[in-house]
Amino acid sequence: MQLQGIHHVAIICSDYAVSKAFYVDLLGLRVIAEHYREARDSWKLDLGLPDGTQVELFSFPSPPARPSRPEACGLRHLSFAVADVAACKAELEAKGVAVEEIRVDEYTGRRFTFFADPDGLPLELYEVMR
Incomplete structure (x- = not known):
């Protein structure tokens, strides 16, 4: 196996509109595609960086909080x-x-x-x- 790079990072947000504004308007990521998935009551927003790397922004109803500081296991x-x-x-x-x-x-x-x-x-x- 020869990995060629990172294709995307997926993020689940608690407030889709707030996070979309943060990543698009504030950070300047380019919108590639945006889809509402009715069966999941979920948004999926594909965002692009200049090098081709993508950030996938997801919303789900009532996602659990992410363990964070000081050093949670995981990403x-x-x-x-x-x-x-x-x-x-x-x-x-x-x-x-x-x-x-x-x-x-x-x-x-x-x-x-x-x-x-x-x-x-x-x-x-x-x-x-x-």
Whole structure:
């Protein structure tokens, strides 16, 4: 087997409209497709990043809360590659999003920071070019 990359990450949200606005309007992900699945009373929104990676945003009636902090077992966070962490941090903060202080990865020397989506899912901005 030879894995070629990450195709998508799936996220279940508690409030579809709020999360859609966050990922599309605030973060700028491109809408690829949006479907309402009546049998499940569920929305599925396919969002695209410039490199072809996708985020699938799902809604389900009354989803259970996600165990989160300090370090729950399972998916730890979703990281987005950016060219300038400081500029992205400033842009998010200007839009009212709380963003942690910028840190430096002790192994790679790259800058990164964390913030959260409307459901508290940890999101990371990781600087890949300077």
